[in-house]
Amino acid sequence: MRPSIPPEIEKDLDRAVGLEYWNIGWTISIVVVMGLAMGNSQTMKTAWVEDLLGLIPPIVFLTAVHFERKPSTRLFPFGFARVHSLAFLVAAVALAAVGLSLLWDAAFTLYAQEHATVASITIFGRDIWLGWVMLAAQVYSIIPPYIIGRKELPLAKRLQDEVLYTDALMNKANWLTGAAGLFGVIGLGLGWWWADSVAAAFISIGIIHDGWKALRIASAELADGVPRALGGLEMDAEAEMLMEKLSCQYPGGAIRLRETGRYIHAEICGIEPDRAQDLNALWPGAPERSWRLAQLSFRPPDEEG
Known part of the structure; x- marks a missing residue:
């Protein structure tokens, strides 16, 4: 989809x-x-x-x-x-x-x-x-x-x-x-x-x-590397802010980000999802850029790999 x-x-x-x-x-x-x-x-x-x-x-x-x-x-x-x-x-x-x-x-x-x-x-x-x-x-x-x-x-x-x-x-x-x-x-x-x-x-x-x-x-x-800055090899600034926000919200989880085309997919490992997530609310940058966060998924502790 x-x-x-x-x-x-x-x-x-x-x-x-x-x-x-x-x-x-x-x-x-x-x-x-x-x-x-x-x-x-x-x-x-x-x-x-x-x-x-x-x-x-x-x-x-x-x-x-x-x-x-x-x-x-x-x-x-x-x-x-x-x-x-x-x-x-x-x-x-x-x-x-x-x-x-x-x-x-x-x-x-x-x-x-x-x-x-x-x-x-x-x-x-x-x-x-x-x-x-x-x-x-x-x-x-x-x-x-x-x-x-x-x-x-x-x-x-x-x-x-x-x-x-x-x-x-x-x-x-x-x-x-x-x-x-x-x-x-x-x-x-x-x-x-x-x-x-x-x-x-x-x-x-x-x-x-x-x-x-x-x-x-x-x-x-x-190769599912972290999202890169446009035209650069360093990590994208918006992705860094997203990782920091997710780390604060889920301190016990391992945060994984990858890029698919123009979109960012986030995964939180070792955490049970506590509620339905509003992706727009989770986005740490400018609201008009929140469309970049396309998916947030959780991997419970017994499914980590």
Whole structure:
């Protein structure tokens, strides 16, 4: 059964879904433009792959939301809230793997001292340096991710959504990639053969960092670790407050918290339940965030394990 969320959070979720469709549309246009202008530039190739990779977070987010909204079934009696955690893991693995591949490619190019060149193309009967086309494509690739990423970030925080938060960071990385790509193309124009590969390596290192961090968070969540702060490895502040409140209310019990997607599940071990619990009343943080506590269960002393 899907945990209930307040109408305003449901509206935020609808806004996030709409934003991700726009994100996919703009990203596809950027991939097409960058692909047409790529030439044999290592920087452009790396930026193009990262832009293509940028399609993964919005796609897995939309897939996760689709399943999250489904009712529980006989084969999935606990519902599909955890599909969100699985989607986060998929995005993290893709991010880290592609980053490693791009870094290897850039490092090999530097080691082999391959000198990339930027040729000229003929447009309307006039020869134009392809670098100008590359620079225009890079500038275009900066604008949509900058706007969409800034809109995603506050939604991700309100929804406590790791996939959406990762996508916001990915969009930030994409427009920073565009800025680094400008350096690489200009460097080639100035005859700095190494500038192209150095810019590509710089981009790939950022991808690996984000992917590795996301992979650790996603793995901890699927392994029933304590709820993590959004985009971080430390324990979530709201989860810490909840643990303290439950410890005070049930001093003889062992408090266990885990995260399922955007929700927190609490278990008190070694305690007999004394009465029906109001989850909203137990929530220690802001009342509008009480929807995060989806379940509280008790495990009596003779059932501890």
